[in-house]
Each structure stands twice: as C-alpha cells, then as structure tokens.
Amino acid sequence: MDKDIKILSIESSCDETAAAVTVNGREVLSNIIYSQIVFHEEYGGVVPEIASRKHIEKINQVIDRALKEAGSTLDDIDAIAVTYGPGLVGALLVGVSAAKAIAFAKNIPLVGVHHIEGHICANFIENRELEPPFICLVASGGHSHLVSVKDYGVYEIIGRTRDDAAGEAFDKVARAIGLGYPGGPKIDKAAREGDPDSIVFPRAKVEGSEYDFSFSGLKSAVLNYLNQAEMKGETVNTANVAASFQKAVVDVLVEHSINAVKMCGSKKFAIAGGVASNTALRTELERRCDMEGIEFYRPSPVYCTDNAAMIGTAGYYEFIKGARSGYDLNAVPALELGKR
Numbered sequence: 001m002d003k004d005i006k007i008l009s010i011e012s013s014c015d016e017t018a019a020a021v022t023v024n025g026r027e028v029l030s031n032i033i034y035s036q037i038v039f040h041e042e043y044g045g046v047v048p049e050i051a052s053r054k055h056i057e058k059i060n061q062v063i064d065r066a067l068k069e070a071g072s073t074l075d076d077i078d079a080i081a082v083t084y085g086p087g088l089v090g091a092l093l094v095g096v097s098a099a100k101a102i103a104f105a106k107n108i109p110l111v112g113v114h115h116i117e118g119h120i121c122a123n124f125i126e127n128r129e130l131e132p133p134f135i136c137l138v139a140s141g142g143h144s145h146l147v148s149v150k151d152y153g154v155y156e157i158i159g160r161t162r163d164d165a166a167g168e169a170f171d172k173v174a175r176a177i178g179l180g181y182p183g184g185p186k187i188d189k190a191a192r193e194g195d196p197d198s199i200v201f202p203r204a205k206v207e208g209s210e211y212d213f214s215f216s217g218l219k220s221a222v223l224n225y226l227n228q229a230e231m232k233g234e235t236v237n238t239a240n241v242a243a244s245f246q247k248a249v250v251d252v253l254v255e256h257s258i259n260a261v262k263m264c265g266s267k268k269f270a271i272a273g274g275v276a277s278n279t280a281l282r283t284e285l286e287r288r289c290d291m292e293g294i295e296f297y298r299p300s301p302v303y304c305t306d307n308a309a310m311i312g313t314a315g316y317y318e319f320i321k322g323a324r325s326g327y328d329l330n331a332v333p334a335l336e337l338g339k340r
C-alpha cells in the first residue's frame with residue numbers, strides 16, 4: 001500500500017470513553033482514554049445508565065483531544081473505526097452514533113469493529129513483526145476465549161468460558177473480600193503481600209472440552225471459604241485469599257493456553273484483554289512459554305484494558321480488506337467474534 005492510512009477510532013463499549021488516531025494500524029499517534037471508574041466505584045460495578053450518560057458527556061472532548069494530540073484534523077482522516085459490539089448497548093450506541101455523525105458530515109468511510117478483535121489486535125501495536133497465525137488468550141471482564149488467529153480478521157474460537165469470564169471472577173471475588181471495584185488491579189496488588197499456596201481453591205475442568213473455562217465454581221469456593229471463616233469467628237487474611245484465588249485463575253488460564261498452543265502446533269502465543277495486564281499471569285506465561293520454546297507476546301497494560309488504539313488497529317486490517325459499514329450500523333451487544 002503506497003499511501004498511509006490514518007484512522008480515527010472510537011471505543012465506548014463499557015466504562016471507558018476512548019478515541020485514538022493510528023497510522024497503518026500499528027503506529028499510535030494518540031490514544032485518549034477517559035475512565036469512568038470513579039462514578040461506578042460506589043456501586044461496586046459498572047452501572048449501564050451512568051456509563052451511557054458519561055459517554056455522551058465526554059465523547060466529543062475525547063475525540064477532539066485525540067485529533068489534537070495526533071496533530072490531525074478530520075480532513076486528513078481516511079476512515080473512522082468504531083466498536084459496535086459486544087458490550088453495553090447504551091454505551092456502544094454513543095460511540096457508534098458519534099462515528100456515524102462524523103463519517104456522514106465529512107464523507108469519511110466507516111468501519112464497525114468487534115471489541116474482542118480490537119483486544120487481539122492490540123498485540124500488533126508494539127510488536128511490529130507479529131503476524132498471524134498465532135494463538136491468543138483473550139481474558140477480559142466479559143470474555144475468556146482461546147482464539148486461533150488464522151489471518152487478519154480470521155478467527156476460530158477453540159475455547160471459551162461456560163459461565164463467568166476471568167475478569168468477572170476477579171471483580172466478584174474482590175467485592176466479596178472488600179477490595180471494591182475494579183477487582184482485577186486490586187487483587188493483583190493485594191496478592192503481592194499474600195501466600196498463593198495458603199488456601200487450595202479448585203481448578204475447574206470442563207468435562208469433554210479441554211480448552212473451555214469455568215470460573216463460577218472457583219468464585220463459589222472463595223465465598224464458601226469466607227462464610228465458613230465468618231461462622232467460626234476467624235479473621236480472614238485478605239492478601240492470602242487474593243493470592244490463592246489469583247493463582248487458581250492463573251493456573252487454569254496458563255494450562256489451557258499452553259495445551260492449546262501445543263495442540264495447534266503453533267509457536268506463537270499472545271494475550272489480550274484487561275486480565276492480560278495481571279502481573280502473576282504475565283510472569284507465569286513468560287516462564288512457561290520460555291520453557292516450551294513458544295514466542296510470547298503481550299501488550300503493555302494500557303493496551304490490555306479498554307482503549308481505542310486497538311480498535312484503530314483492528315479497523316485498519318478490516319479497512320484494507322474492503323470492509324465498510326453503512327449509516328445503518330447499529331450497536332450489537334452480543335456480537336460474535338468473526339461475524340460482521
């Protein structure tokens with residue numbers, strides 16, 4: 001491709017209002033993230049109604065800042081990429097409406113992007129040499145998928161959670177042990193002071209589906225442990241619970257991932273999604289991949305949690321394949337990976 005492709009991307013699927021400007025998918029000129037965490041914290045989780053309202057308040061400012069920081073104006077944008085699913089419908093609609101309005105007003109091509117495809121593509125930003133095929137573990141607040149990335153935009157899901165997503169388990173357990181929202185980073189921090197072998201929590205296997213996950217039993221085991229301690233009048237060591245719970249999640253994610261990489265005969269493995277910023281998970285995967293001779297890719301934490309640069313990267317690969325969305329693009333809360 002001779003001409004550089006500059007993309008303005010927008011992400012509003014959950015509680016981050018984000019916009020970015022990227023060039024040819026892998027160069028980030030700006031990546032603005034407005035986090036709404038403070039507004040959701042007191043409720044112990046994301047309140048969809050508040051998320052939509054905050055997105056509406058912030059979206060134009062975030063887009064303006066992304067353009068300004070990139071030294072761009074809408075006149076030099078070649079395409080607008082926007083997350084249209086999966087996510088909270090009211091939250092998604094804010095980004096989709098903003099993207100459609102700009103695309104229509106300035107006659108700029110529009111590309112709807114799958115949020116999880118964005119997470120996977122975050123790996124391309126800092127690893128210029130990374131190309132498909134590879135295996136990717138996507139672990140976020142809403143998803144835990146093992147994905148075979150066969151080509152740009154071509155995915156096969158080889159494992160998925162049967163109940164809670166890994167991030168959801170982090171958030172629920174953090175709430176139960178009084179760490180608050182968002183649970184992942186708080187458990188990550190608390191676990192550093194705890195002993196991961198002090199409490200034995202279950203590592204769930206899904207009968208007949210070697211690569212599927214199940215985290216709801218683990219969550220219940222932690223809740224039972226806390227209830228029993230309370231009934232016996234024992235004080236709970238929060239750091240030990242955090243470390244032991246985290247180890248149980250990490251063990252399962254690592255085991256399934258390494259087995260999947262081996263089964264597929266792949267030599268490249270990447271991680272994505274908010275949980276991919278977990279320190280213990282990154283350390284353990286690095287160790288295991290090193291042992292097994294697998295090349296291990298992980299985005300910096302800022303590209304693991306929700307951001308718009310990753311949507312620009314995914315949008316770029318869709319755009320050069322000719323994908324275009326019409327002005328009838330709608331939010332699809334339960335959009336499946338690989339479907340357009």
Ligand code: KG4
Nearest residue numbers: 140141142167184185188274275278305306
């Ligand atoms: O990808 P993400 O930002 O949003 C979704 O698409 O869901 O992921 C958010 C999830 C939350 O459940 C959060 O608790 C978890 O990722 N998370 C972490 C860490 N940072 C964020 N989980 C474990 N350790 C972390 N350091």
Ligand code: ZN
Nearest residue numbers: 119140305306
């Ligand atoms: Zn996400």
